[in-house]
Amino acid sequence: MIKGRIERVTGPVVVAEGMLGARMWDVVEIGKGKLLGEIIKLVGERAFIEVYEDTNGLEIKEPVVSLGKPFTVELGPGLMGSIYDGLGRPLERIKKELGSFIRKGIRLTTLDRKRKWKFEPKVRKGEEVSGGSVLGSVREGSIVHKIMVPDGTEGKVKSVRKGEFSIEESVCELNNGKRVKMLQEWEVRRTRPYRSKVGLSEPLITGQRVIDSLFPVGKGGNVCVPGGFGSGKTVLESAITKNCDSDINIVCRTGERGNEVTDIINELNESKDRKGRPLMEKSILIVNTSNMPVVARETSIYTAITIGEYFRDQGYNSIVLIDSTSRWAEALREVSGRLEELPGEEGYPVYMESYVGEYHERSGRVENMNGSFGSLTLISSVSPPGADFSEPVTQAVLRATKVFWGLDQKLAWRRHFPAMNWLISYSRHLDDMLPWFKKNVSKDWDVVTKNLRAILQKEAELERVVRVVGIGVLPEKEKFILEIARIVREDFLQQDAFHTEDSYTPLDKQYALMRDVVKLYEKGLKEIESGKTTDQILTKSVKERMARVKYD
């Protein structure tokens, strides 16, 4: 055991001397209160440690002990429906046992040791198993939680037990004497293994019109969602969590508001998913609000992604929604600053971008070690200072992702929600998803969506003209296009996340809405040629009908 002493304390960073032999990323216990931290830099016998908890009260020369292993998270039955902090500590249990406020030095395990789970074996005696092989399952609410052989273990099944067990009891014994229990641990900063990545072919259906119809994301894809404050990042991520057709939701709220956490907890508890299952049963929350210690923010996204991978390995489509990546990057910057590292752009450490790239690589659709297919979709919100997308974090996330939902503060102030700017947003999954849409929604999906985009594009061009010459002098045809575009914006793109009927639109209805506008547009253009005016075509009743259909 390596044991050193505190030499320096500055904010969340502690420097310890006498740590020769300690390894990078190893977890350490600091001081008499045994605060947890991890080693982020080694210089000679000195270890630089980021401390997960408030460092007030630490004294020079207090002991620092390395636990000899990197930070891991517990995986196994009991995860579903739980709320953890960035280090995987169970916030509900902490509340029950310690009250409404969070104290320092709390040590509660992620998973309950006492609870028994009914294990249903799937393997038989004599079967060859290895890392990832499914031994059996337990039911957690409506989720079938598959119990897998941990990475690195293999052999022939000698015996397997059926019945009720706690997560620390062995459920299967191998010929070589190894015993497998339901509890696993995984180093959060390491990607969990899979056989190979496979192409994306199916969209994540969100029920959000602007997403599904214009900027879809494939299951296994990744999305960058930047936007200034109030542009709708959190509401959008919540709407997706509530409505999308994922199997498992990992909601990672890092460095943001406490009340928003309560909000999503309540919503998940109160609502059901599209298949009628309670939403909380398929969800796990990782929460480190802005007033909780900074360093744990940094860890929280790795914890969330690791749990997402674990369910992907079971053959599920999991989604990980991070809100907000910027808070993670700021935690990185704060620690880097205390280490007096050479700062990169805006003070972020130069390695920030490669870290972003690395963890975004953990999304994808894969063939698992056990031969099943699963996916992890990663949706990352970004909070750019001054809503300026040229800043380093937005740029780093943009480079690491294939789908871009640019939320626009100006649209939000005008109460156009979701405030997704249709002129700058893009999805590089469009071509891969098209066959699916054509097969499952309509053969002319591509034509209809293309026409809809064209109307919006045309509007943008015309607006530039109007800004110079005014609307009065425009020819009737162009006035008509502007009115049609208004219908597209107000009656199709805008979607009220708080309105019971409006908050979710099934794909076939999305299609029908688009087709109707496009038809109206094409028919109208012909009528204009034959002398009709915009007001004659888009009468009060036509406009009212277009505005109401989405509620029917």
Place this chain on the structure above:
Amino acid sequence: MIEYQTLTQVTGPLIFLEGIKNVGYGEIVEIETDGERRRGQILELNRDKAIIEVFEGTRGMDVKKTKVRFTGKTMSLGVSKDMVGSVFSGLGEPLKGRIVAEEELDIQGKPINPSAREYPKEFIETGISSIDLMNSLVRGQKLPIFSGVGLPHTELITQIAKQARLLTGEDFLIVFAGMGIGYDEARYFREEFEKTGALERIVLFLNTATDPAIERLATPRVALTAAEHFAWNLDYHVLVVLTDMTSYCNSLREVSSAKEEIPSRRGYPSYLYTDLATIYERSGRITGKKGSITMVPVLTMPEDDITHPIPDLTGYITEGQVLLSRDLFRKGVYPPVDLLSSLSRLMSKGVGRGLTRDDHKSMSNQCYANLAEVEKLRALISIIGEEGLTETDKRYLEWANRFEREFINQDENERRGIKQSLEKAWELLSIIPEERLKRIEKDLMKRYMRGE
């Protein structure tokens, strides 16, 4: 208590000390120079050296005679229910008399476990139409006022503090923390309360413009510690007013630069977001506790720029913002609330049927839609003039002018009930052609527009 006389350096608000032993990070120290006593806090420990931030500033300090004693404690405040009606310094010392403390509380507080929070949704009526109807405040919310130098935020915050109550009539206990404000501002606030005989409803913490800037770093935390005692231990509903947070942030910048930290945007430290969050997140409601903390901080935006780091980072933390506009102020509108740039994030679950009135949400949505339309029109007019405007366009403009004069505008002492605000909004809405009122459901239209 060991006393050290081993100062090596004095820089800005910081002193550097060496040869120390057995002191804790973040500990409070007592400093004495020529009989004058000050307080400070340890910002960094490095072997036998410490960097200390001096709350009262370092004016007149020297390295030779200054003595430093370590208290072994972090900064705390003695709290008591007798604090009501009294005035305290920015560090929490009573300006007159003494308060017998019931308890000593660490001013840093502890983070609320997010799973112990209760979602805020009890509507607070401030009597101000632009807030109540358009940016509703609820108990446990943090809703700042983004103002500018010379704009009437003091009047507005005073009006809110005086008038705020639940629809059931309950008043708030007001905890007021002034940071770097003028005496006249503080006096105005106090006198307004005195007029209404409500002085026994407030606790004042004052760090004025002439008090040491560094002391400001403690003021909001001291005030919140008092607020927490009243809310969580004594079941009060507390409304916390923090003004001016810009002064607070500038003090933080000063300390950071003295420590030679790598600055982030405009010289503010990179941890400004986190620092502000540890203040603002102390508001809220907690399951199983009767009291609550609602917060209305005020900040003045340098150069009226909302992208300046102070309003920007605040907006990322708070649950909306009420933005004051110089344009409306010049037009003589009070309160000059720029509605399009204002927002209450907790409104959607705090208003509507059973909470305020069933037409509240739709009406607010519709007014916002109108305002967005007007904004576009006005931008157009500024380029090409009013020619070519359609009949509908003109109606929108008429609506906007009357909305500003009759709805947003109100007297500093006028209390408008939420029903009154709604009635006014309905009256004005009749100016707009009905097919454009997409945000209002048909049945609401029938009932409230035509009285059917």
